Amino acid sequence: MTSTLPTATVRVGTRGSTLALTQTQTIADRLAELTGLEVELVRITTDGDVRTGSLAQLGGTGVFVTALREALLDGRCDVAVHSLKDLPVAPAPGLRLVSPERENPRDVLCSRTGAGLFALPDGARVGTGSPRRAAQLRAARPDLDVVDIRGNIDTRLGRAHPETGDLDAVVLARAGLARIGRLDAVAEAFEPGVMLPAPGQGALAVEVREPGPEPTGLDRALQVALDALTDRETTLSVTAERAFLARLEAGCAAPLGALAHVEMTVPDVDDDSLAPEGVTSSEELVLEAVAVTLDGRTSERRTARLQATGDDITTDDATRLGTQLADEIAAAMPDVVGTGR
Numbered sequence: 001m002t003s004t005l006p007t008a009t010v011r012v013g014t015r016g017s018t019l020a021l022t023q024t025q026t027i028a029d030r031l032a033e034l035t036g037l038e039v040e041l042v043r044i045t046t047d048g049d050v051r052t053g054s055l056a057q058l059g060g061t062g063v064f065v066t067a068l069r070e071a072l073l074d075g076r077c078d079v080a081v082h083s084l085k086d087l088p089v090a091p092a093p094g095l096r097l098v099s100p101e102r103e104n105p106r107d108v109l110c111s112r113t114g115a116g117l118f119a120l121p122d123g124a125r126v127g128t129g130s131p132r133r134a135a136q137l138r139a140a141r142p143d144l145d146v147v148d149i150r151g152n153i154d155t156r157l158g159r160a161h162p163e164t165g166d167l168d169a170v171v172l173a174r175a176g177l178a179r180i181g182r183l184d185a186v187a188e189a190f191e192p193g194v195m196l197p198a199p200g201q202g203a204l205a206v207e208v209r210e211p212g213p214e215p216t217g218l219d220r221a222l223q224v225a226l227d228a229l230t231d232r233e234t235t236l237s238v239t240a241e242r243a244f245l246a247r248l249e250a251g252c253a254a255p256l257g258a259l260a261h262v263e264m265t266v267p268d269v270d271d272d273s274l275a276p277e278g279v280t281s282s283e284e285l286v287l288e289a290v291a292v293t294l295d296g297r298t299s300e301r302r303t304a305r306l307q308a309t310g311d312d313i314t315t316d317d318a319t320r321l322g323t324q325l326a327d328e329i330a331a332a333m334p335d336v337v338g339t340g341r
């Protein structure tokens, strides 16, 4: 054999939930394709899997993440796959993080009768463990009885089951339902004007150890594979969303939503001043964000846009956009800084 490919197996660390196993398997399959190597899943148990309090009570960020990162740094696995929204915004020294193309990031309502949010009866009981979802639900429908719930997606979905459910509805991430094949349960996908998702929702985070000065064949193969997995629009969007969260020094339990996307603007061809030679289109990064008080009575919603001037938009630009929007919202609603950690 003259092949210079490494023969090692790529070990991909994952939590044991159905959602985690499904999304990790997707990445494992891509890595197998991209590297041509054997890939195996390694199950890691996290604090978040064994504790039973509500998510709001657990406190602190990254309960699901620490054990996976430790396994990666210890060398028990070579790749870790997380849901990006569960990842603390602080950079992890020694690790490289990339974002593959994200799923639809919206939150959805799953109701017992199939009714949408505004068709639910007066005083309806709606379950969520997320202060962000609770606050936005109360802002949209002050009459609702928002119930704190916890558990994996199946458990939460069960609370709004047509026959056996004890709640009128629950709110979940569309991406999680898509990954476990339960989009059939969706009654309504929330427009961003009604509910903005958590920063990074719907995106995965793939992490590997930063290679040392003498990278192994496996290190090199993984770096190349991660380059190929990276999705540029997702990376720019989640960078802006997470910079917004970081600037507000807020945790994953903060009543904050943020969603960015990239728009292509095609200059008006009839107006020469707008279409200089060689310029056919330019891109714009658009970030929409909201901060809501827990009772839903006060909210601050803003949109910020960043136009590429000549060159492409960079992740540094995206960070600046998120930081700037956070400063605007903090100026209007100072109490939001430092919440939900």
Ligand SMILES: NCc1[nH]cc(CCC(=O)O)c1CC(=O)O
Pocket (backbone or CB within 6 Å): 083, 084, 085, 086, 153, 171, 172, 173, 174, 175, 176, 200, 201, 202, 203, 204
């Ligand atoms: N907080 C738990 C969590 N972390 C990631 C997802 C799935 C969706 C995603 O990847 O954003 C979920 C479930 C949910 O919020 O309904």
